[in-house]
Amino acid sequence: MLLESRMSDRRKTLPLLAIVAGLVVAGLIGWGFWRASRSAPEVFQGQMEAKETDIAAKIPGRIAEVLVREGDRIAAGAPILRMASPEVDAKLAQATAAQQAAQAVAKKAEAGARPQEIEMARMQWQRAETAAELARKSFDRVEGLARDGLVAAQKRDEAEANWKASRDAAVAARAQYDLARQGARGEDRAAAEAQARQVAGVVAEAQAAKAETELRSPVAGEVAKVLARAGELVPQGVAAVTVVDLADQWVVLNVREDRLSRFAVGQEFDARLPALGPQSATARFKVTYSAPLPDFATWRATRAGAGFDVRTFEVRARPLQPIAGARPGMSVLVD
Template identity: 65%
Template sequence: MNLPKFLVPAIAVTVLGVGVYAMLQHNPPAPEQLQGMMEARETDIAPKLTGRVIELLVQEGQRIEKGGLILRIDSPEVAAKMTQASNAAAAAAAVAQKAKNGARPEEIRMAQANFERAQVGVDLARKSFERVDGLYKEGLVAAQKRDEAEANWRSAQGLANAARAQADMARAGARSEDQAAANAQAAQVAGAVQEVEAARAETELKSPVAGEVAKLLAKVGELSPAGVPVITVVDLADQWMLLNVREDQLKRFAVGQEFDATLPALSYQAVRFKVVGSQALPDFATWRATRNNQGYDLRTFEVKAQPLKPIAGARPGMSVLVK
């Protein structure tokens, strides 16, 4: 049968479309695969003071516990400050103890002896005045002599009173205000000693966390500045995965959703993850525009997901595949 020439192209296009459709049904396109990366909590540890590293007690790959000793630092400045603070503390403590103890027994006895000697002088001056006063009343001496004898008596009495006060003060010891001031000074110096002790404790750097030594930047003999990290510790038990997702796929990775993924480095081990957070990446990380001349750019979101169970053998940087 001869078909009209204008029907031949239409029939050919139809046959081709049917063939393509059949091929697609037989071999459907492979599902899109996303690639993420494993992460773990890393802690950079730095000393609080500057010093020279004299001993390293860990190496990369070693497991350390919280409070484990990492390295020792030599700091002559801290040693000098400790000597100064210790001497100042000893002096302040001696002053405080002296204020507490008061005068020595010898000083008390000396003050008492001075008072007794002054009292003898008072008695002698009083008797001399009484004799001169009797002669004055009989008209045998002038009034001037009587006045001089009375002045000597009063002066001796004043000296005796002063000697008594000195003896009483020696027995009573230091004033309460002086004792309080001495104690406060001793406490202040003790605080300075504690400060230097804290600095000396920092010459032995200890790990604030448990984990595995990922990086060791310090070397024996090097000068380690204060605040500069010398070691990085990674906690492999605190794991998560980061995945970059287009916003049109974000619904599948909403917070609280769970999904399956595989780790090629662990023989494609299947792991169940749960989304715990997501955030939009900067504009330079956006995906292609939906259309060339109109529409909008697809933003990229960083999804954070944690495994439902810790993954044995997983390390930061391992790839994670999500279909």
């Protein structure tokens, strides 16, 4: 009797379990259809970028020493590499010598004649004055004799010509003496000073070229790339080192224009960086730039029988607060 009772209870329980299992399966199928009917959440993916500075040499030369490595943190003005340039050294030596010569000429023009030269000019003038006075007295005697008829008129004329010549020679000697005392003319001094300034400019140019043989970073940041090696020739204007400023980062998103209203300039949105781990907090960004890309996105009709090409825009947004650990190239997801 007891066995028959248990078998009867089992017959009654099996249909009930079958009904429950069927309800569970039907519920799962319904839930699956409901999930499938819902549209998947749209996710925009971009990447972080940072300000990069390509540092190039202004003069060509051979690299003597590279002072930084990739990953180094450097400050503005830090030396990056040194170059050896014999041509710059030679130009600097030539310019320095020319400057010394120009300065000597300018000093000579400013100082004027030496004291010995001035004294010689004074003595020449006095001698000419004495000779002119003697010639005048001789002429006076000859003229008196000529009036008395004791000397021929020819002799008188010769004495007069000698006196006038001596007088003019004395005037010329006085002019030479005055010129020696006054020194060089103002125009000559100005020309010598201008020449000295011109050569000083050449020296400054050579010194500037010499300073460029030690390449320094104009910005602070992290060394991202070192493209130069010791012993290589660096052409003028070719980047040798790239420095990235991690304090100046932004995210770049490619957004289709029918979704662009969410990323208008000035709007803010939240995004996350998977590379920083699940524990990283969501960062807040603000759109600062928006412009169409040169290529068209996949054509998509907006309604039956008509449509337009949906363009893609490049959107840039900067974080409102610095993101610890963020680096260029990291993916950024916007739900």
